Amino acid sequence: MGFFDKLKKITTNLFGGFTEADEAFFEELEETLILADMGVDTATEAVEQLRQRVRKEKLQGQEEVRGALRDILVEMMEVGDTALDLSGAPAVVLFIGVNGVGKTTSIGKIGSQLKKEGKRVLFCAADTFRAAAADQLQIWAERAGCEIVRQHEGADPGAVLFDALQAAKARNVDVVLCDTAGRLHNKQNLMNELAKLSKIIDRECPGSSRETLLVLDATTGQNGLIQARTFQETAGLTGIVLTKLDGTAKGGIVVPIARELGVPVKFAGVGEGIDDLKPFDARAYAEAVL
Structure with missing residues (x-):
């Protein structure tokens, strides 16, 4: 399991007491998955698929049923x-999400990984609304060994991105990793701001590859899914x-986000270091939670 060792094993007790895949087992499994933040729709579909697979393939043993799930x-x-x-240089990665989810920290950690892979990385401090946001990103830039472009608090985010892209080309x-303001969860504000940033990228770096990553706090559970739906509608997440x-x-919560939104989880965090x-691995993750 490695990286996901710290995850709680959500069905350990259920499979520990496994006797057979009968209706009582399926009902308890569905309840367990719902309580593990998978949500009603995803839990119901997963259990129905398992029920059909058990019946069709005549699965009986604990390991067979667990493996199928x-x-x-x-x-x-x-x-x-x-x-x-990151195919077109400079590749641009926009980080969006509400305040407090760990955007700035995620930029620092991903920047560190890319630097270790031999890439030249530039941080763009386009969250100019939150007090000390640029200072926090500066600390992470120094820690990760990456460059940074920043301006004063309250500066136009588009102007900061413009400067960062000019610096990146020069x-x-x-890779340019761009922080954005977490307060832009109002749909219209978010759309306007992201449209403006996108135009600047298109104009200044037309050949750049681009990612729009939503940073979510896993502890918010189903509220995280609601956030993800809103941002997907307004931002077109990658x-x-x-x-x-x-x-x-x-x-x-990982499962319904991927299943309902069709958006892959690209990174997962399990600690402060x-x-x-780390890059997300669906099979390792499923092994860990089961």
Whole structure:
């Protein structure tokens, strides 16, 4: 399991007392998955698929049934490429999400990984609304060994991004990681701001590859799914960064986000350390939670 060792094993007791895959087992499993933040729709579909597979393949033993459930969850989560598209330099990755979910921290950790892979990385401090946001990103830039472009608090985010893209082209930067304001959860404000940033990228770096990553706090459970729906409608997400899967997070929220939105989870965080945010692996994750 490795990286996901810290996740809570949500069905351990259920499978520990497994005798047979009867109706009582399926009912208890569905309840367990719902309580693990998978939501009613996803839990119901997973259990129905398992019920059909058990019947069709005549599965009986604990490991056979657990393995079938694991495969079903993996299939639900595998909805797209989990790797970042960094094909066109400078690649631009926008990080969006409400305040407090860990956007700035995620930029620092992903920047550190990319730097270790030999890429030249530039941070763009386009969250100019939150007090000390640029200072926080500056600390992470120094920690990760990455460059940063920032302006004064209250500056126009588009102007900061423009400066960052000019610097990226001049310095042969491979990847620009752009922080954005967490207060822009109002749909119209968010759409206007992201449209403006997109125009700047199109104009200044027309050949750049682009990612729009939503950072979500896993401990918010189903509220995280509601956030994800809103941002998907307004921003056209390419991926999810799921933070704080350690601690009180039940972890199941990954499955409905992928299944219902068709957006892959690209990174998952299970700790505070700079190396505790890793590329998401659906099979390793399913193994861990089961």
